[in-house]
Amino acid sequence: MKLLYVGVESSFINWIQSILEDCVAEVIADSQQFQNILDDETKTFDLILASHHTQAMKSMPSNELAQGLRMRFQKTPIVFVTQSKENYNRAEYVKHGFSDAYLLPFEKSEFLEYLNDSVLPPEKVYKSVVLTDFSETEPLPCDVHLMLPLNRKYVKIGVKGGEFGNVATDKLLRSGTSRLFIRKSELQEFNAAKARKIAQLASGELNSTERQAQLQSMVRGIFTNLFSTADETQHFADGKSLVKEAATIVDNYIAGSKDGDTFKKVCLQIGADTSNYSHASNVAIFVSLFAPALEIKSVADLATAALLHDLGEESVPSEILEKAKSELTFEENTLYEGHVERSLQIIKEKRIVVSEQIHTWIAQHHERFNGTGFPKNLPGSRIAIEAQLIAIADEFDYLTRAIRGQQKLNPQQAFKKMFNSGYYDPEVIKKITFYLGLPSES
Amino acid sequence: MFNFDTPILIVDDMLTMRKLVAKALRGIGFTNITDAKNGNEAWEKLTSAEIPFGLVISDWMMPDLTGIDFLKRVRLDPRTRATPFLLLTAESSKDNVAEAVTAGVSSYIVKPFTPDTLKKQLQAAYAKHQGKTAA
Numbered sequence A: 001m002k003l004l005y006v007g008v009e010s011s012f013i014n015w016i017q018s019i020l021e022d023c024v025a026e027v028i029a030d031s032q033q034f035q036n037i038l039d040d041e042t043k044t045f046d047l048i049l050a051s052h053h054t055q056a057m058k059s060m061p062s063n064e065l066a067q068g069l070r071m072r073f074q075k076t077p078i079v080f081v082t083q084s085k086e087n088y089n090r091a092e093y094v095k096h097g098f099s100d101a102y103l104l105p106f107e108k109s110e111f112l113e114y115l116n117d118s119v120l121p122p123e124k125v126y127k128s129v130v131l132t133d134f135s136e137t138e139p140l141p142c143d144v145h146l147m148l149p150l151n152r153k154y155v156k157i158g159v160k161g162g163e164f165g166n167v168a169t170d171k172l173l174r175s176g177t178s179r180l181f182i183r184k185s186e187l188q189e190f191n192a193a194k195a196r197k198i199a200q201l202a203s204g205e206l207n208s209t210e211r212q213a214q215l216q217s218m219v220r221g222i223f224t225n226l227f228s229t230a231d232e233t234q235h236f237a238d239g240k241s242l243v244k245e246a247a248t249i250v251d252n253y254i255a256g257s258k259d260g261d262t263f264k265k266v267c268l269q270i271g272a273d274t275s276n277y278s279h280a281s282n283v284a285i286f287v288s289l290f291a292p293a294l295e296i297k298s299v300a301d302l303a304t305a306a307l308l309h310d311l312g313e314e315s316v317p318s319e320i321l322e323k324a325k326s327e328l329t330f331e332e333n334t335l336y337e338g339h340v341e342r343s344l345q346i347i348k349e350k351r352i353v354v355s356e357q358i359h360t361w362i363a364q365h366h367e368r369f370n371g372t373g374f375p376k377n378l379p380g381s382r383i384a385i386e387a388q389l390i391a392i393a394d395e396f397d398y399l400t401r402a403i404r405g406q407q408k409l410n411p412q413q414a415f416k417k418m419f420n421s422g423y424y425d426p427e428v429i430k431k432i433t434f435y436l437g438l439p440s441e442s
Numbered sequence B: 001m002f003n004f005d006t007p008i009l010i011v012d013d014m015l016t017m018r019k020l021v022a023k024a025l026r027g028i029g030f031t032n033i034t035d036a037k038n039g040n041e042a043w044e045k046l047t048s049a050e051i052p053f054g055l056v057i058s059d060w061m062m063p064d065l066t067g068i069d070f071l072k073r074v075r076l077d078p079r080t081r082a083t084p085f086l087l088l089t090a091e092s093s094k095d096n097v098a099e100a101v102t103a104g105v106s107s108y109i110v111k112p113f114t115p116d117t118l119k120k121q122l123q124a125a126y127a128k129h130q131g132k133t134a135a
């Protein structure tokens, strides 16, 4: 996807680029560059967005803009966008040669609709989802489509706000496919609804096997997305946005659950500029995904503990953090192991109000199943299951994210290594890998 | 049907348009292209040319001397009376085409146009012009 922006303001460009994800953009800001692009016959674009936002392009009347572009790019969609109501006349712009014109932000949804229907290839517009992503009891968060494989045409079978009724189910059955599609522009609404549903499923009583299966399939979906970058056939940018998307769902899932308020508050209090925030938030994401495997319901508390567990590392010099534990001198090791106590101190100093059990879990996050952990050398039977889960998520992040120059393992390899280490309860690892649908180690 | 050495005069107040029309003409095969940025400059060039221009392509909407006024002046002068004259109009001024026809325009093109349209309209203008001179 190649886009040309002519005289368009940068905030608008950023907005479009974020919608279109991996799209190559060329930006023209003044009339000299405009002449150059008209002279250069080698360039082609999939879409041109023009405006007289930028100062240097203001002097060029919109009809000259339209005619110039239209004569050079005869078959390309050229869309005029403007924020100025003054002189706005869609019919006039179209007469001048623009394919269409939109007054933003008022006609934002029409504009997105236009991008969806006329310009973008289907895979850029639609995202594949599954039936279980939707709740039978809640109104649909967005339109739902079905793809007719013969002509790759998308038909709407469910309407936002309506329900996924019998007619839709019939159509789905008759189509012989189980794949549903939503517009990427409605992804946010879709994800929010999905997160609400996971939170509901995870914190409520999972009495029916169907509800359990639903939760499991959602967790598996998110987990797969998180690690789909490992799949080399996937475009890197796609992978990156998938991870971002999965993380957003998990965030909403934690924040949306019964006691998610503490989590939200703590997020704000420690702030994303904390030195190892990305590690902390990864661990929070992983514990949230592992929790249902062990039927742990206090997901938000668990995630909150994960967010805070390594706060104390900020008082450990980075040279020490970068070394393997076995290479540390006695003094260095003492300093390193002190980070657990320091985390609890910082929580007090910063007046972060969290429950007693969160303190306990943080205090135990380096205890090990075989009793070789620190600071108390607790045996496995005396370590809280939540603390064990944090320890597993902690190590899992360490093993899969290539921290400290270490080779990155895939989820399966990471769990295998942990399974064999003796540091973690093998039954717990088994339950997690089984729940996530990873091949089990025996 | 075209004589590609024919000198052609492009008249438009917009640099972008002059360049694009010139480019389209070169694409068709014409080699002798001159431009002017308003009616007065064009009149100057038209009347002082050593080899008379074989075609004028003029924009309609121009400050000072508009395309139609320029056309009228061209048609009134015996030196330029027979020169094929093509007007470029925006869709919005299409209603005034009758006026242009009365004033003696050879053909007109609605902007924006493709090089193909330009070629077709050129052929039409030439055909009309040849018809006239034969009669």
Ligand SMILES: [Fe+2]
Pocket: A309, A310, A339, A365, A366
């Ligand atoms: Fe730690």
Ligand SMILES: [Fe+2]
Pocket: A279, A309, A310, A394
């Ligand atoms: Fe950690």
